[in-house]
Amino acid sequence: MKKLFSSLAVVVLILGIFAPSVLADSHDQNAMLRVLHASPDAPAVDVYLNDEAVVEGAEFKAATDYMEVPAGEHTVEIYAAGTKGEQDPVISTTVNVEAGMAYTAAAIDNLENIQLKAIQDSMEATEGMAKVRVGHFIPGAPAVDVGPIGGDDLFSGAEFPMVTDYMEIDPGSYDLEVRTTDGTQLIDLSGTNLEAGKVYSAFAVGTADNPEVLLLQDSAAMPTMMPATGLGGTADSSSNAWMYAALLGVLAMGAGFMLTRKRSEA
């Protein structure tokens, strides 16, 4: 009888070893960060985050997708491409990011005055609406309005290097323009298509003579869960595991009986 108890003890011990461990969800601790090169006369750059290369050879008008970074303070250094270790960075600064938030770090102004502007990005639009904001990153250009061609302003009086608040508008195709506050068109944005559930940042970049707009997506409509795309008909499901385990168990039991019987015969 003692043997039985010790065997059971072993079973319990082994079950303990196989007990599933609970893993923390690492995504919750992170923030999202993207980098935009909006300095019209700056060279292609490498971007280092905490001394680690995250972007290589990004030219003017390049933007990264969002990168997942831990919450907290990060050192951001921007070097002319390939010059780390040989030259000083053109920008060296820190950016503080909160968990669960998204940010854009934009290198703005002419090379002479280049600086990093960090802004927080919206991660949600009302269902069925599009959400948009405008950033004025054209050094030396006057204050601008943005609105439909021949229509009222959606955004007024944006000055360098300002980023407006977000505004929710109906999704659809818009013939927008960026114009000076006296109505002169600077940039034609005819056929700008804004989708429902999306959040956009329209950053005006370039020079006063050669302005253009980068339309970045800050967010999109997302489900809270992945889809349930299988019913298990072809799976090695756990019922199979039960079967195989039972089979092995019975085999072992049989072997045990044989063994004890042989011993008693001997």
Next chain:
Amino acid sequence: MVRKLFPLALGLLVFFISFQWLNEEPVEDPRVLSTSETTRTQGVEVKKESIVTDQLEKAPVKQNYKPAVHASSEQYGITPDRIEIPTIDVDASIQALGYTPDGGMAVPKSLTDVGWFEPGTMPGNQGNSVIAGHVDGNSGPAVFYDLKDLSPGDEIHVYDENTKLTFEVSRIESYPYKNAPIREIFGPTNTRNLNLITCTGPYDDEASTYSERLAVFTVLTDRQEL
């Protein structure tokens, strides 16, 4: 007495051990967040010489450089009605679907149709459009059963009445069901992507679903008027 009990206990022991072994849960590593892969492909030498704290050193930072898109750039998203994947002989109808009552992504009841996440991006537009299909039903394979056999470079065609869009597989990942990077699959991006989802990994009887999801990431390469 002992002679009869010993083999019984042995059998029980083997049963439990083998059950645990056969039924083992997949390792829940967040496999997406490594720097090393992308860093290597771009030939970047990552130097770590200075005052980086431990937390930051282990931090997931994904190198992710893409060109930005212009506002005036053409948007040519379509409402897709058919998907064709020649490599794995898929030719299926597409249903436009939204959310489940819980806020998840809905999928067709049909095992032969696939579902496009309609509240998200239209295939062809800038952003991540998403199409999901079943891997199997109660008794046999379904439309996306062979999705796991795709490899980078394979082509996917999506149609509406007048247009054929071609996407190319860039990478394939699998994620634990409850810990998938939703924002990376459905969220904002500068490129025109189509991501395909189906189930994979061992079946979890308790949760009545597969324990992992397969995500095939593809990028738009061509657009033809039919």
